[in-house]
Amino acid sequence: MSVTILDYGMGNLRSVQKAFAHFGIEAGITSDPAETAAAARLVVPGVGAFGQAMARLRETGLDRAIRAAVEGGAHFLGICLGMQLLFERSEEHGTHQGLGLLQGEVKRLPATVKVPEVGWNRVSIRPGDPLMEGIEEGEFFYFDQSYYCAPSDPDDLLSETEYGLRYASAVRKGRVRAVQFHPEKSQRAGLRLLENFARLA
Amino acid sequence: MLARRIIPCLDVRDGRVVKGVQFESIRDIGDPVDQARYYDAEGADEIVFLDITASHEKRGLMREVAERTSEEVFVPFAVGGGLADIADIQAILAAGADKVSLNTAAVRNPGLVTQASERFGAQAVLVAIDARRALGSWEVLVEGGRTRAGLDAEEWARRVVELGAGEILLTSMDRDGTEDGYDIELTAAVAAAVTIPVIASGGAGNPDHMVDVLTRGGADAALAASIFHDRRYSIREVKAHLAEHGVPVRC
Numbered sequence: 001m002s003v004t005i006l007d008y009g010m011g012n013l014r015s016v017q018k019a020f021a022h023f024g025i026e027a028g029i030t031s032d033p034a035e036t037a038a039a040a041r042l043v044v045p046g047v048g049a050f051g052q053a054m055a056r057l058r059e060t061g062l063d064r065a066i067r068a069a070v071e072g073g074a075h076f077l078g079i080c081l082g083m084q085l086l087f088e089r090s091e092e093h094g095t096h097q098g099l100g101l102l103q104g105e106v107k108r109l110p111a112t113v114k115v116p117e118v119g120w121n122r123v124s125i126r127p128g129d130p131l132m133e134g135i136e137e138g139e140f141f142y143f144d145q146s147y148y149c150a151p152s153d154p155d156d157l158l159s160e161t162e163y164g165l166r167y168a169s170a171v172r173k174g175r176v177r178a179v180q181f182h183p184e185k186s187q188r189a190g191l192r193l194l195e196n197f198a199r200l201a
Numbered sequence: 202m203l204a205r206r207i208i209p210c211l212d213v214r215d216g217r218v219v220k221g222v223q224f225e226s227i228r229d230i231g232d233p234v235d236q237a238r239y240y241d242a243e244g245a246d247e248i249v250f251l252d253i254t255a256s257h258e259k260r261g262l263m264r265e266v267a268e269r270t271s272e273e274v275f276v277p278f279a280v281g282g283g284l285a286d287i288a289d290i291q292a293i294l295a296a297g298a299d300k301v302s303l304n305t306a307a308v309r310n311p312g313l314v315t316q317a318s319e320r321f322g323a324q325a326v327l328v329a330i331d332a333r334r335a336l337g338s339w340e341v342l343v344e345g346g347r348t349r350a351g352l353d354a355e356e357w358a359r360r361v362v363e364l365g366a367g368e369i370l371l372t373s374m375d376r377d378g379t380e381d382g383y384d385i386e387l388t389a390a391v392a393a394a395v396t397i398p399v400i401a402s403g404g405a406g407n408p409d410h411m412v413d414v415l416t417r418g419g420a421d422a423a424l425a426a427s428i429f430h431d432r433r434y435s436i437r438e439v440k441a442h443l444a445e446h447g448v449p450v451r452c
Contacts, residue, residue, distance in 0.1 A: 014271055022275070047325065117203060119204060143203075187276055190275060
């Protein structure tokens with residue numbers, strides 16, 4: 001059940017690590033490409049700007065390491081910015097290329113609502129995925145972001161959330177899963193999600 | 202639909218939660234992490250620590266509090282008070298805080314807001330505005346309300362959005378400590394002036410005040426201290442009351 005958290009200089013990894021520790025999982029933090037590529041379960045958290053994050057991943061070779069881990073069959077969990085980086089491109093401060101592991105793009109939330117979206121919002125879950133096991137339909141999770149992911153393939157949707165529009169708050173393609181909200185800051189439901197991830201077979 | 206947030210605020214001095222309107226009558230009411238854990242279990246949506254430690258040497262204590270909180274509390278928390286430069290901000294975020302709250306430092310050095318926002322993301326940067334009624338508007342006070350900043354509160358609120366703030370923590374200095382209710386006019390004026398969330402603070406005395414500020418006041422979140430610390434109202438009770446009045450909350 002080993003879990004590896006990727007440190008690429010974008011934000012607070014400590015709370016993710018502590019959340020795993022809360023239910024007895026020792027998650028290691030690494031910034032080493034070889035360790036990243038060899039991870040069995042890889043978590044990519046992160047907050048901050050998309051362009052800067054991609055630049056760091058490229059400079060350090062971690063972009064290739066993430067791809068290698070995914071191609072090697074690792075379970076992947078992206079959190080917040082870590083979800084957005086999976087897509088082909090983002091319109092945050094110009095156009096930036098992402099990892100392209102999922103098809104679609106990252107767009108700014110509409111001007112009809114306050115941006116960033118800060119706080120607890122409901123998540124409408126497509127049933128059947130073990131990541132969401134034991135989590136009630138319509139459960140609240142903590143969100144804090146200005147951009148959202150628009151996957152091209154509706155089959156990739158794992159959950160949706162309403163804020164100015166209905167968007168993908170969680171996605172899944174094979175062993176690649178990602179959530180827009182912060183499970184590590186979402187109390188019981190969030191801890192359950194992380195525990196589900198750690199126990200994926 | 203995004204829930205309105207209820208946020209307890211904890212004043213921390215020398216690593217302990219304290220309470221008291223005047224510094225002379227200050228009273229120790231416990232360990233910050235114990236308190237944060239209690240409010241987390243009660244259903245707090247977020248927690249704000251305000252560090253009122255006077256001496257520079259004891260500032261490190263707040264970082265220990267942030268570290269311990271991040272190990273045991275799984276809702277977001279912000280730390281404000283005494284953060285003067287990017288190194289202070291970096292240190293407290295690295296210790297586990299999700300957000301920093303900048304007040305006097307933002308007025309004295311507006312570039313700090315931009316620098317922090319670019320480096321850590323807008324979601325990590327809260328700008329606290331202490332406002333007091335002046336002729337036909339509200340003026341900004343700094344240094345814990347002791348000094349006039351020479352700024353109009355609405356204009357300053359608009360400016361901090363441009364600078365890169367992700368949220369505004371708006372305190373009415375006229376209402377703070379009175380328990381007469383939030384300043385609805387001030388909150389509504391600032392909430393209408395900006396495109397980012399506004400946390401209302403100052404004057405909470407009962408759950409009706411919270412209904413008011415989250416509806417008529419247009420606030421996205423309501424912060425309170427004494428009504429929770431005195432255990433006069435529980436967060437659960439407040440949220441039930443809000444839900445009865447049609448305010449969306451996370452129960």
